[in-house]
Amino acid sequence: MPHKKPEKVSYNIVALGDSLTEGVGDLDNQGYVGVTTKILKKETLVKKVSIQDFGHRGDTSTDLLKKLKRPEIIQAVKKSNTIFLTIGGNDLVHVFKKHFLDLHASDFSTQQKIFSVNLNQVFAEVRRLNPNAHIYYFGLYNPFEDYLGKANKDFVPILNRWNANSTTITKKYTAISFIPTSDLFKGKTDQLLYKDHFHPNKQGYAKMSGRLLDYLKKSRSSVQR
Template identity: 30%
Template sequence: MRLFVSVLCCCLLLAACSVTVDESDITQEEYEKSLGTSNVPLPIDDALYIEQVKRESIVDKLSEIFQLDWLSRKEIDAKDIEYIALGDSLTDGVGDEYKRQGFTERLIERLEKWPAIASVTLDNRGKRGRRSEQLLALLEKGHYDKELATANLVTITMGGNDVMKVVKTDIFSLKKEMFDEEKVNFKNNYEQIIKRIRAKNTEAPLILIGFYNPFSIVVDEITPFEEIIVEWNNEIIQLAEEDGNACFVPVMDLFHTNEDLVYHTDFFHPNSRGYERMTERIVSAMTACGIEEMTDGLIGFEE
């Protein structure tokens, strides 16, 4: 909407400038006087030069009024922002055959189209197999203190490996109670992760990305894992709501089947198409959360 209004105002201003620029900028008579001649047609090159000056004058007027570099459509005071991505293999981009770090680089492409953002610097700290207690331990040791303090945006993917930790304990004797017990630990760890981040940065939006059931493409019918994943994601939703400056991104439905070929050949991680869909969902969720208002216009997405 912001971009639409700017373009509409631009069209109206251009219509007005078509009259005022001719009166205030270089005219044929003024140009001839500057050459010391009269009644002499402008050379083609000189005429083109004057037209260029007029166009540049319009651009200057637009830039002054809208505070935009109209040629690049960037705000004059557009900022370089810092984005730190924390989490597991989904943040690391495992399975992305194009080696674009999963959703993170794709998200940057969308962010850099926003007029208030000059560029985005990515610090991707995702690691395959990472669990919540491991990320918490790193934060407690101050591994990311400096990066978090200056970050304008933080994303987190966490939970899949915590579930797999239970699965690997005894895959043939699994009971839901085992997942319920671990869920308590997971929530406590995630809560402390957020507190550690907020101790270093109170303003940066936290984008908490949910996780999916990787066994859904192996078994066609509904399994107890569906309920387990939903419950664990609900814990993340609650934490996002409690923070007040966080946004939850649901992705479970994106990987319920492989009909759209969203899985990597390991049938566990997304492929490039899967990460594209994740990116679109992240953008949609951030927009729905009011990311533009949340950041006073610094972060947003073109409509």
């Protein structure tokens, strides 16, 4: 029997979230979204790629919930079949800013509870608008390892807890992939972060894009043609 030719897929992508989705830190203004869409467009099994990027610097999970009420974002999400999402970094940084001189693990767990509720609501709202689009949600990395010195060993378990908790939340929903990033940046922040020591640089975003593409390939069969 002749092999059936694989069907080509079309990606109708909506990118949501914070400065990582906006691409802050990449001077070519590509970010992981730009890099990923460029590569997808060149793939032989991809028919068409469209992208709407609503990433916004400084947004927290609370901001994202408000954005999901905006008519243009509601329409975009409804029409999409693929969603990229980065959120949570600013929720975490908020704890550092608020309690900088007197940080306690309990400050992070309080904020994590708020973030968990919000992340649940974000997923629930996206699913309400679009039951089928595959969501690719990036976990958090540690941009502070060069700064925290000895305190880094106390922060790493906090970050791991946030990511483990977010992974648990993603598993409650269908068609959501949790994409780990902390291992990509660990021990390499001097090479992979922009000069602000927080956002990825071009190489950092390329690492994120490479991992996202791995996940996209895994779930390609589920993309609406």
